[in-house]
Amino acid sequence: MKKAQRKDFFREIRKSLNRWLSILAIVALGVAFFSGIRSSEPDMRLSVDKMADEANFMDIRVLSTMGLTEDDLDSIRQVQGITAAEGEYSADVLSIRGDTSLVLHVQSLTEEVNQITVTEGRLPQEPGECLIDSQLLITGDYEIGDQITVESGTEDPLSDTLARDTYTITGVGISPYHLNFDRGTSAIGNGSVDGFLVVLPEEFNLEVYTQIYAAADGLDPYITAGGAYQDAADEVREAVEEIADGRCEARLDEIKGEALEEIDEGQRELDEEREKAEAELSDAWQQILDGEAELSDGAEQIAENEQLLADSEREIEENEQTLADGKAQLEEGERALADGKAQLEASEEQLASAQAEIAENEGLLASGREQLEAGRSQLEETRQLLEETRKQVSAGQAAYDENAKTLEEQSALTAAGREALEAAKTELAGRKEQLEALRLTLEEMGIDPETVPEYTEGRTALEAYEQQLLAQEEELSAAEALLAQGKEALSAAAAELETGYGAIARMEAGISEGEAELSAREEELSAGESELAAAKAQVEAGLAELSAGKQELARREEELSAGLKEIEEGEAALADARVQLADGKVQLEEAKAELADGEAELADAKAEYEEGRAEAEAELADAQAEIDEARAEVDELELPQWHVLDRTSVQSYVEYDGDADKIHAIGQVFPVVFFLVAALVSLTTMTRMVEEKRTEIGTMKALGYGTLSIAAKYIGYALSATFIGSVLGFLIGEKAIPWVIITTYKILYVNLTAVEIPYNWGYAFWATGISILCTVGAALAACYKVTLSQPAQLMRPLAPMKGKKILLERVRFIWKRLSFSRKSTLRNLFRYKKRLFMTVFGIGACMALLLVGFGLRDSIYVVADKQYSELWLYEAMASLDEGADEDGLKELKETLEEDDRIDESLSAHTTSMDGQANGVTKEVNVLVPEDMETFGDMFILRSRGNGKTYTLDDSGAVITEKLARMLGLSEGDEIVLKEGDGEGVSVPVAHIAENYVYHYVYISPALYRQAFGEEPEYNAEYLRLSEGTDEKAVAETLLGIDAVTGITLVSDMNQTIMDMLGSLDMVVWVLIVSAGLLAFVVLYNLNNINITERKRELATIKLLGFYDIELAVYVYRENVLLTLIGILAGILMGNVLHRFVIETVEVDMIMFGRSIHFISYLYGIGLTLLFAVFVNVTMFYKLRRIDMVESLKSVE
């Protein structure tokens, strides 16, 4: 390179420092991310390996079902490849401090293998000293110098395992065996170990080692859990396994020999004991038999006497009966006599009263006759009176008739007088009229009538006549009054007559009545008289009878007094006999009591004998059974088995390995995307730069510089930026990123002491190489294209990129509707296709990274969220001792039912089998629930796709989703289940259920019976606890029951997932930050290129009078659209990447969620938009600074 060129080169960089730096930055980012994340996985492994090597962590661990002896240890030491081997005693014990009870794993100090790293104090040196797990500082609140007291967690005394129960803490440390908080499980306490305690081996009373740790030769250079390590470790493991059989047989023989000797000794002792017991028993039996004979004699005698007594008693009773009968007869006679006497007296009385009555009746009859006579004379008198009255009335009648006749005549006279008078009156009235008429005529004539004599005469005559008449009338009226009087008197007389006739009639009636009465009385009297006569005769007869009765009575009285005397004599005789009898009875009772005592004594003796015999027999039988059992046990003793394990059997190492795998999977994807984008962006930038320098290249060419010489500037430009960027990138990235990731994991793996972050030159080399290849290649390609052209052509301005119609314009109806600015935006987008592609890719990558980051969390979270709160509704699972007896199971059942912290429990048969189909075999958990209803309460079987729930029935098994997928099974197919090396059993698959952890095959008991031909043996209890229950306390209670061997808490499993999420959060943050940086760098670069390329256009537009904001909108509209398209592309890419990562990270036993939550999309979109907005806002100032004068310049 010539001097001028060199100057030009450096000036170029200074002038376009922004561009140069942006290439440098983007390359640095890409390389840092690529090499950093890729390095993280090996660094993680290196770190743990370093720690393991430093502590000489075991490579091989040997366990045996019958413990391991010193001989075993020696044999192992001699195995090819083993450099060190050490036996360890260990036991789980409880330590109770206040309210808390800790489960401690006491282990003997090992010196060569599994060295304890002491963090405080020192290792135990004297008996009674101990070193404690550093974790116990937190959980147990211990300090160096404290005393720690332990006790046995089982029924066996502590002295079976440990020599003492109190230790002084001399130090605190960590064991390479434990990377994280997990200290494993235990069969005591609440089921999980809280920490370890290291003591000297002498502290143990155990005869054999619990396990042997061995370190192998030549494994150190390999990284733990790496493939090469595993191969080497397998070799050693196999070598150890080879000696296992021989060692096991030797161990069995040893154990058997010892046991049989002991058993024979026991048998001898037992036989002796048995003979002794039998002799003693027969003596006792003889004694009992003698006593029994004596007793039966006595009993016979008593029975005889008893018979005698009974006989005499019966006799006495008979006599008494006779006497009583006589007495009764006598009493009856007396009573009859008294009755007779009373009867007689009554008869006498009756007779006397009858006589008195007769006399009275005679008197009465006589007075009756007198009364009758008086009645007759009275009647006669009445008759006479009647005759007289009749005479008087008939006289009255005659008088009356006469008066009536007179009166009739007089009234006829009066009536005639009246008639005559009336006629006279009429005549008078006629004469008066005549007179008047005369007067009138006179007056008419004018003559005073008074003067006319005729008239006066007439008048005087008339007046006289009138006087006459008046007198006659008076006379007549008097006569008429008289007549009326007469008539009245007559009617009174008629009334009187009437009464008189009434009196007569009454008298006649009275007389006839009296006569009838009299005759009735007469009859009555005569009847009374005859009756009286009859009564008199009767009384006479009664008197005679009475005297006869009196005589008879006297005779009977005499008879009675004789009987009475006889009875008194009999009674005295009986009383004597009775006294004699009572005496006899008393004697007999005494004899009987004696006999009963004898009998009771005998029974006691017998019972004692029986008891003694049974006891002796039972004791002997037990002893024999024990011996037999022991013998059987010895016979049955199986060959002990060795378990030869390597580091993959250490849970925390396996987990750590899984985490490293996760980082590895992430490293496979993310950095590549990142790197790709970085490469593309720098490529675009370089191409652009060369194109911009067209004229310059042309000039150089015209001046005669060679192509290579010209290109050198651009290659140098690219190379310098890329190389420096790459070196910076891997220098920082390979340190910072693994450090962040490992440090994050250390939160989980607290005991991981080392953080090894060496440079991985391989990744550095690759990343740098590829970056340089990209940018330099791009520069070369661009230069090559340009230098192919003629210098003259180059110096002419490049024809501006042609405007073109885009496809959408063909669709007129849409195109027409778009606003002008939209049309221009769309055309611009398609005009700069490279930019379109790059922007969409850059933004898409950013979006995809974010989506995968958030999606990864979602997917893992699903396991906790769905598995432990939606699918499995139980809180704890208790594993039962397979050999538990009835009592133990009963105790458990009672606890489950009575403990009110336990809502529900489900017995189930669980076992691990091999599931096969389509030539694939996977380990599955077979679960047979006892009760379908409870099962339904605890296990939700449903389809992940449509949420449909299934019930487990006898038609087929329900298998879990991932298992189905791995075995290629669908509903209706058959799965083959195999236990050990046995024959497989085919079971139809009824449904496929959503599940995330492990593989399950759920089978109903009936189907199990049918398929396997045996009853399911219920060996687990699934429990639902009532709300707010202290799960640990329940676990502790249950572990206290013999039948329970272990408790698994769902909350613990959930916690593991949550821890995993915690460490992943950091990774997600790393992703978010990287995605942000990526988005920023890409967008900034592309916008920069865009604005530079279109400077002229933008200046013109500005000159046309666009406000700054309008100009920005003109440019942004394209960016917004590109960003949106980028986001869409990112969602697609993100989904694909997410799926890839999940499937890579996922281990066989776990299924992570496949879907990304909606909210994660929102986060991703939101963050991407935020980055885009940030870049665009930055660009605004650049737009503002565009000089309008540019538009006037000629095209370069």
Place this chain on the structure above:
Amino acid sequence: MPAFVELKDVEKVYRMGEVEIHAVNDMSFSIEKGEFVVIVGPSGAGKTTVLNILGGMDKATGGKVLVDGVDVTSFDRRQMTRYRREDIGFVFQFYNLVQNLTALENVELALQICKDHLDAEEILEEVGLGDRMDNFPSQLSGGEQQRVSIARALAKNPKLLLCDEPTGALDYQTGKAILKLLQDTCRERKMTVIVITHNSALMPMADRVIRIKNGQVSRIMLNERPVPVEQIEW
């Protein structure tokens, strides 16, 4: 009555570090409404600076510029933009069409921000591009592109049409045709047209010729009888 455009002692000083460059010095001239003005001068005489100042792209460091009675020199950034969009029409040497827009759309681009504008298609008809409206710039010849550029400037109905070497990139015949279009526009529309050129041959066609030298007006000539462009040869 004041002139339509008036420059009074306009001065523009560029500061390049320690050095001051006087691009324009005490420049004063005035232009009447409806005149066809040619500003002529050699390269570096300050033509473009005058154009920038007149066109609202740059601010004078001294003096006053009055356009239609308004002092342009006192404008702030926003007012300047408004002045450009409402009052000024620009015709560039290299047309400066947006490549990605058709002829019609290029005109519309200017119109969409302008209130009192003319119809785009009519103007295009007028400049003789009635049948090429839907063509992209790359499909048009230089002359045609310049016509689009003129149409774009005219459609805004500006007070002042500023043309920066409008024929600079065109061949002789096309250049003439463009100049004729500008002259006709001036005559027919009574548009004040200012053409900036280094070509002194164009002087006869102007109503007013302003000759610039070393940042100063060296001479102002008024043509009583301007010659139609067809008769000018150069």
